[in-house]
Amino acid sequence: MDSGMRRIAIGAMGGTIAMMPDETGGGVTPSLTADDLLAAVPSLTEIAEITAVTLAGAPSPHLTMADLVAAYQFCVAQAECGADGIVLTHGTDTLEETAYFLDLVWDRDIPLILTGAMRAPSEPSADGPGNLVAAVRAASCPELAGMGVLVVANDEVHLARTVAKTHATATWTFASPGWGPIARLAEDITVMMRPARRPAALPVPDPRQVKIPVLESTAADDGWAIDAVAHDNPDGIVLASLGVGHLSVPARDAAVRAVRSGLPVIFASRTGAGPTLTRAYGYAGSESDLLDLGLIGAGYLTARKARLLLHVLLCAGHTDLAAAFAEYGA
Numbered sequence: 001m002d003s004g005m006r007r008i009a010i011g012a013m014g015g016t017i018a019m020m021p022d023e024t025g026g027g028v029t030p031s032l033t034a035d036d037l038l039a040a041v042p043s044l045t046e047i048a049e050i051t052a053v054t055l056a057g058a059p060s061p062h063l064t065m066a067d068l069v070a071a072y073q074f075c076v077a078q079a080e081c082g083a084d085g086i087v088l089t090h091g092t093d094t095l096e097e098t099a100y101f102l103d104l105v106w107d108r109d110i111p112l113i114l115t116g117a118m119r120a121p122s123e124p125s126a127d128g129p130g131n132l133v134a135a136v137r138a139a140s141c142p143e144l145a146g147m148g149v150l151v152v153a154n155d156e157v158h159l160a161r162t163v164a165k166t167h168a169t170a171t172w173t174f175a176s177p178g179w180g181p182i183a184r185l186a187e188d189i190t191v192m193m194r195p196a197r198r199p200a201a202l203p204v205p206d207p208r209q210v211k212i213p214v215l216e217s218t219a220a221d222d223g224w225a226i227d228a229v230a231h232d233n234p235d236g237i238v239l240a241s242l243g244v245g246h247l248s249v250p251a252r253d254a255a256v257r258a259v260r261s262g263l264p265v266i267f268a269s270r271t272g273a274g275p276t277l278t279r280a281y282g283y284a285g286s287e288s289d290l291l292d293l294g295l296i297g298a299g300y301l302t303a304r305k306a307r308l309l310l311h312v313l314l315c316a317g318h319t320d321l322a323a324a325f326a327e328y329g330a
């Protein structure tokens, strides 16, 4: 019988939200299934008609590209079966990367929400149950449809494109530096902002390992790490560069050697917020110089998200990477 409630599919991928201490008294490890997560919050069944599946009982540092592609396939299958919204529970360490990866390839309009927890269910102030309820409410909210992949935590809703884990331990860790949340949950869900545009979905990559290291540039960077990595046959290099996209002269020279050897070299801002620029500075190693020398700016993408975009573009056989970064990094 049709309950009239929205149909929400939950895929559990592990993380602290699903971790418990074992008998030996060591640290928490993943042990809870999707059904366990549901059982801890009986009120969920008053919000929506829930289907829950355990996809991966893993700490997020253990998740592979194959796990991410499998999560995507789960979401597509649930959408085909008539789900009105989808929630993935996930470890917070790499949550923003899985969310952004899915955002790049997700071409449906139903809400696809990621959530997690900073405190394990065994702790007195566990945030998992509240975040799960908030995520199911958000996934059931028609106003949040068509916005791409979203992250819900601490009663805030963030775009996958902008969200980052910004604190190692705080429950308010998820933020969109430089932008802010697009919606808040209180008694109702208040949607304040919609993205002006949503770039077209890209083809789902095969889960092969693509070698794209992220290197953070530092003060007095001698360029050694860039040369060392470039000699080890990567598929590309992402530099977390200084400010609006700057490198020391030795780092710039090493990056140019990598470009001339045929490697795509992307530079993002290591600041964590704000874009790489194109024409504000004109010295050797400045953003305009790097662009002239064939490097590609990541725009508003953090280095770790630029790495995922490059991965998906390379797997899709994109040849005009600069144009793609201008489109997806804006």
Ligand code: ASP
Binding pocket: 014, 015, 016, 017, 058, 059, 060, 061, 090, 091, 092, 093, 094, 116, 117, 118
């Ligand atoms: N290490 C955990 C994970 O990402 C942390 C968390 O879930 O908050 O799986």
